[in-house]
Amino acid sequence: MRAVRYLEIAGDLRQRLAAGEFVGGRLLPSEAELSAAYGASRVTVRKALEELRADGLLESRQGFGWFVPADPLQQSLGRLGTIEAQLAASGVDAERRILDFGFVKPPAWVAAVLGTGSLLRVRRLNLADGQPFARVTVWCPERLGSALSRDDVGRASFYELLPVELAGATQTIGAAPAAADDAELLGIPAGSPVLVCRRTTTSSDGEAVLLAEHIFPAHRTEFVVELPHAGSSMAPEGLQLTTGPNGRSRPANGGARA
Amino acid sequence: MRAVRYLEIAGDLRQRLAAGEFVGGRLLPSEAELSAAYGASRVTVRKALEELRADGLLESRQGFGWFVPADPLQQSLGRLGTIEAQLAASGVDAERRILDFGFVKPPAWVAAVLGTGSLLRVRRLNLADGQPFARVTVWCPERLGSALSRDDVGRASFYELLPVELAGATQTIGAAPAAADDAELLGIPAGSPVLVCRRTTTSSDGEAVLLAEHIFPAHRTEFVVELPHAGSSMAPEGLQLTTGPNGRSRPANGGARA
DNA sequence: TATGTAGACAAGTATAAGACAAGTGCGAGC
DNA sequence: GCTCGCACTTGTCTTATACTTGTCTACATA
Numbered sequence: 001m002r003a004v005r006y007l008e009i010a011g012d013l014r015q016r017l018a019a020g021e022f023v024g025g026r027l028l029p030s031e032a033e034l035s036a037a038y039g040a041s042r043v044t045v046r047k048a049l050e051e052l053r054a055d056g057l058l059e060s061r062q063g064f065g066w067f068v069p070a071d072p073l074q075q076s077l078g079r080l081g082t083i084e085a086q087l088a089a090s091g092v093d094a095e096r097r098i099l100d101f102g103f104v105k106p107p108a109w110v111a112a113v114l115g116t117g118s119l120l121r122v123r124r125l126n127l128a129d130g131q132p133f134a135r136v137t138v139w140c141p142e143r144l145g146s147a148l149s150r151d152d153v154g155r156a157s158f159y160e161l162l163p164v165e166l167a168g169a170t171q172t173i174g175a176a177p178a179a180a181d182d183a184e185l186l187g188i189p190a191g192s193p194v195l196v197c198r199r200t201t202t203s204s205d206g207e208a209v210l211l212a213e214h215i216f217p218a219h220r221t222e223f224v225v226e227l228p229h230a231g232s233s234m235a236p237e238g239l240q241l242t243t244g245p246n247g248r249s250r251p252a253n254g255g256a257r258a
Numbered sequence: 259m260r261a262v263r264y265l266e267i268a269g270d271l272r273q274r275l276a277a278g279e280f281v282g283g284r285l286l287p288s289e290a291e292l293s294a295a296y297g298a299s300r301v302t303v304r305k306a307l308e309e310l311r312a313d314g315l316l317e318s319r320q321g322f323g324w325f326v327p328a329d330p331l332q333q334s335l336g337r338l339g340t341i342e343a344q345l346a347a348s349g350v351d352a353e354r355r356i357l358d359f360g361f362v363k364p365p366a367w368v369a370a371v372l373g374t375g376s377l378l379r380v381r382r383l384n385l386a387d388g389q390p391f392a393r394v395t396v397w398c399p400e401r402l403g404s405a406l407s408r409d410d411v412g413r414a415s416f417y418e419l420l421p422v423e424l425a426g427a428t429q430t431i432g433a434a435p436a437a438a439d440d441a442e443l444l445g446i447p448a449g450s451p452v453l454v455c456r457r458t459t460t461s462s463d464g465e466a467v468l469l470a471e472h473i474f475p476a477h478r479t480e481f482v483v484e485l486p487h488a489g490s491s492m493a494p495e496g497l498q499l500t501t502g503p504n505g506r507s508r509p510a511n512g513g514a515r516a
Numbered sequence: 517t518a519t520g521t522a523g524a525c526a527a528g529t530a531t532a533a534g535a536c537a538a539g540t541g542c543g544a545g546c
Numbered sequence: 547g548c549t550c551g552c553a554c555t556t557g558t559c560t561t562a563t564a565c566t567t568g569t570c571t572a573c574a575t576a
Contacts, residue, residue: 002285002323005531014448030555041532044554057435057449062556063539069385175451175476176393193433193451193476218451220434263520288566299521304567320567321528 009038009048013258017057017068027065033137038227054189079175095154099185112137113200113208122143122153125185132217139211164222172198175218193218262514268294274316275326286316287325357381357443359408361400368397369467371458378403380411383443390444410512424439430456433476444475453478 022028031049035042049066052058052141053185059067100123106114126134138153174196183190194215201210288512289307293300304499307324310316317327358381366370377397384392434452441448452473459468 002287004285007284017438027555032555043533044531047530052449059554061539063541063554065540065555173431173453174479175453177451193435195431195433255313262518276564301522302520305519318530320531320566323566339561371548486529 002211004038005190006044006047006051007046010035010051013048017052021062022068029064029069035258054191087219096153097125098150099125099126103145103151106139113211114139114141118142120148124153135182135185135215137213141209144209174198177213178217186215188217188219203229232242259382261280263298264302264305264309266301266427267292267298268309270296271306271310275310280326285325338480354411355383356385356408356411359411361403363399368469371469372397372399376400378406382411393440393443393473395471399467402467432456436473436475438471444473446475446477453479 016022028034029037031042031045034045038045049058049060052085053060057068058066059069100121102121103118104121106116106119106121110119112165112220119141122136122138122140124136124138125132126136140148144163168170174192176186177191178186178194183192183195186194188194195218196212197216199210199212199214200208203209272279286292286345287295289300289303291304292307296303307316307318311318314327316324318324329364350458358379360379361376362379364374364379365379368377377399379397380394382396384394385391397478398406398507433448433451434454435485436452438448440452441450444452446452455472455474457468457470457472459470461467
C-alpha cells in the first residue's frame with residue numbers, strides 16, 4: 001500500500017491540531033521549520049498545509065505565518081431570511097449563466113429516474129450580485145426538451161417553459177465534498193463541503209419529467225424549514241431521513257481533493 | 259472452459275477490497291507493481307482495474323494512482339421512508355449513548371437563542387444497529403432541565419420529557435467539514451462533509467425551550483422532502499434558502515489550483 | 517476473433533531544491 | 547512621535563528527477 005507523504009503529514013498535523021497543540025492564537029512553526037522537522041521539502045509541507053486550509057482548519061497570512069482560525073467554520077448561521085427577500089432587498093440581480101446546453105446520454109443515476117433515452121442537459125451557474133451562488137444541472141427528456149432553445153432556459157425557469165402540468169416533486173438534501181470543477185465555478189476550495197439538492201419533478205400523469213441538481217457552497221448556504229407543529233419524531237414533519245444501504249467506511253479523500 | 263486472467267485478477271482485487279485491505283485514503287500498488295505481483299502484463303491488470311472502476315469500487319487519477327473513491331455510489335435515492343419505519347422494518351435497535359450530561363455556560367450562538375443563563379447540555383451518540391449514526395447535542399434551559407436525570411435522556415426523547423407544551427420549531431440544514439472529535443465518534447475522517455441540522459423548538463407561549471444540533475455523516479445520510487405541489491420558485495415550498503452574512507473571508511486561492 | 521504480452525510514448529503528479537517577490541514584525545536611529 | 551532597514555514569513559515561480567496512469571502499436575497464442 002503506497003503512502004503519499006503530504007497526506008501523511010496532513011494527517012499528523014490534523015492530529016496535533018485536534019490535540020490542541022496550536023490553539024490560542026499561536027502560530028504554527030514556519031514552513032521551513034516544519035520542513036526540517038518532517039524531513040520533507042517545503043513544497044510537500046505546503047501541500048499538507050493547503051490540505052488543512054481546504055478543510056477550514058488552518059489559515060495563513062503572507063509574511064506572518066500559519067495559524068488556527070479564530071472561528072473555525074461556524075458563523076454564516078444566524079441571520080435568516082428567504083433567498084427572494086434577501087435578493088430583492090439588496091437589489092441584486094440574479095443572473096443565470098448557461099454553461100452547457102445539449103442532448104447527451106444520461107449517467108446511471110439520472111437514467112434510473114428519467115430513463116435511458118437521450119436527455120437534454122442544461123448546466124448553468126446561478127449568480128447573485130455577481131457572486132457564484134449555485135451550480136445547477138437540469139435533466140429533461142428529449143421529448144420535452146427539444147422545443148427549448150438555449151436562450152429560453154437562460155431567460156425563464158423550466159417550470160414556466162415545459163408544456164406539461166406539473167404535479168409534485170421529491171427533493172433530497174445531502175452534502176458532499178465539492179468536485180474540482182464545481183469548486184472552481186463556485187470559488188471555493190475543492191473538497192470543501194457543498195449542499196447537494198436533487199429534485200425530481202413529476203407531471204400530473206405521474207411521470208418524472210424533470211431532474212434538477214443544485215449544488216450550493218456550504219459556507220454560504222443553508223436550508224431553513226419552518227415547522228408549525230413539532231412532531232414527536234426526531235425528523236421533523238415533511239422531512240424524512242434516509243440512510244444509505246452501505247456501512248462503507250469512508251476513506252479519507254486521498255484523491256478527492258483535486 | 260478457459261479461465262479469463264483479467265477477470266480472475268478483478269475477483270481477487272474485489273476480495274481484497276472487501277477485506278478492507280486498501281481503504282484509508284491511501285493508494286493501491288501501482289499498475290507496474292500489481293503486474294509483477296500477479297505475473298500478468300500491465301494491460302491485463304489494467305483491464306481488471308477498469309472492471310472495478312465500472313462497478314464504482316475504484317477510481318484513478320493520471321499520474322497519481324488508484325484509490326478507493328470517496329463517494330461510494332449514490333443510490334439510497336428512491337427507497338424512501340421515515341427513519342423510524344426504516345429502523346423498525348430492518349429490526350435494528352436505535353441505541354442512544356450519552357456522552358455528556360451537565361450544566362454549562364452556553365457558547366454565543368446558543369446563548370443568542372436560549373439566553374446566557376446556565377443550560378443543560380446533553381451530548382449523545384445515536385447508533386443504528388451498532389453503527390454510529392448521528393452526534394447530537396441538546397441544549398435546554400436549567401429551569402426545565404434540572405428535573406431530568408441522565409437516565410431520563412437516555413431512555414426517552416426531550417419532547418416526551420419536557421413538561422411544557424411545544425408549539426413549533428425552526429430547523430436549519432447545512433453542511434460543514436467534520437470536526438476532529440465528531441469525526442472520530444462517527445467513524446469518518448476529519449474534515450469530510452457532515453450534515454448539520456439545528457432545530458429550535460418553541461413552547462406554546464412563544465419561548466425557545468430547546469435547541470438540538472444533529473450532525474450526520476454526509477455519505478450515509480440525506481434528507482428527503484416530499485412536495486405535493488411544485489412551486490414556481492427555485493426553492494421548494496416549506497424550504498427557504500438563506501445565505502449567511504458571509505463576513506468570513508475564505509482563502510482566496512485555497513484549492514483553486516487546477 | 518478474443519485475449520494476453522511487451523514495449524513505447526504522452527501527460528500528469530509527487531517531491532526536492534532553489535530563487536525571488538511581497539508582506540509582517542520589530543528594533544535602531546532620527 | 548516617526549521612518550528606515552533587517553530578519554523572517556508566506557506566495558509564487560523555475561528546474562530537475564522519479565514515478566504514475568492513459569493511450570497506442572506490434573506481436574503471440576488459442
